[in-house]
Amino acid sequence: MDLQLTGRRALITGSTSGLGEATARLLAREGAAVVVHGRSAERAQAVADSIAADGGKASIAVGDLATDAGADATAEDALAGGDVDILVNNAGAYEHLNWADATADIWQDTYDVNVVSGVRMIQRLVPAMRERDYGRVVTIGGGLSTQPFNSHPHYNASLAARHNLAVSLARDLAGTRVTSNVVAPGAILVPAVRDFLVKLAPGRGWGETWEEIEYNSVREIVPNDRVRYGRPEEIAGAVAYLCGPYAEYISGATIRVDGGTVRGAF
Structure with missing residues (x-):
């Protein structure tokens, strides 16, 4: 299917x-x-070069979005090649901390990195989208925004804020051809998650092979109808759909890509 991008x-x-x-x-x-x-310019360039080697068009932007100066630099780099039609607010981070260890300072830092960073890019790029009367803003959220674990409360709350700001933006863009939506992943199998699960497996009795660990850990931690973890490409697919003309009538929505997850707790 050609998404017309x-x-x-x-x-x-x-x-x-x-x-x-x-x-x-x-x-x-x-x-x-x-x-x-x-x-990191080096890491960004490595990904861009790989995309170009596969026949795609890619450039880089470098900056720490937790600061105004970093956001300015990122916007300047991004706009150097032309107008930005699509903004995917994906950047974020979290520490796996409990309520006792997640201090107020950590809460504040997490909010700045996970929420205000996206606001900075919206404020720098969306006004021009509004002026051109075309644009797509996709925020990467997560199921923990509405079904939080008892652990990493600072991260759970920041996800809820990401969802909220995306809907508020959609309301502000009413009457334009600029949309704002959320893609909410469930538990996604990136290398750090796999490493974490493998380390937990012996103590939890999840088995020895990856197939056993995935099946048993999903059933215990994040029960879902697919009985597996999602893959990054499945999140990318939802984002790509929202970026194209077939999603013109979708705004202020949350697209869950979580295998049907209904609950979960460590």
Whole structure:
């Protein structure tokens, strides 16, 4: 299926690895010129070069979005190649902490990295989308925004804020051809998650092979109808759909890509 992204330019924040990298690669395969963003120019360039080697169009933007200066630098880099039609707010981070260890300072830092960073890019890029009367903003959220674990409360709350700001933006863009939506992943199998699960497996009795560990850990931690973890490419697919003309009538929505997850707790 041709998602009709040829001729569009897309900035994907935090796209040197994980979900962001998978999204950049898929948007490039669909014809978009992508801007790979990260805090390391070397890592961003490596991903951009790989995309170009596969026949895609890619440039880089470098900056720490937790600061105004970093957001300014990122926007300047991204706009150097032309207008940005698509903004995917993916950048974020979390520490696996409990309530006792997640201090107020950590809560504040997490909010700045996971929420205000996206606001900075929206404020720098969306006004021009509104002026051109075309644009797509996709925020990567998560199921923990509405079904939080008892652990990492600071991260859970930041996801809820990401969902909320995306809907507020959609309301503000009413009457334009600029949309704002959320893709909410469930538990996604990136290398760090797999390593974490393998370390937990002996103590939890999940088995020895990866197939056993995946099946048993999913059933215990994140029960879902697919009985597996999602893959980054599945999140990228939902993002790519929202970026194209077939999603023109979708705004203020949350697309869950979580295998039908209904609950979960460590």
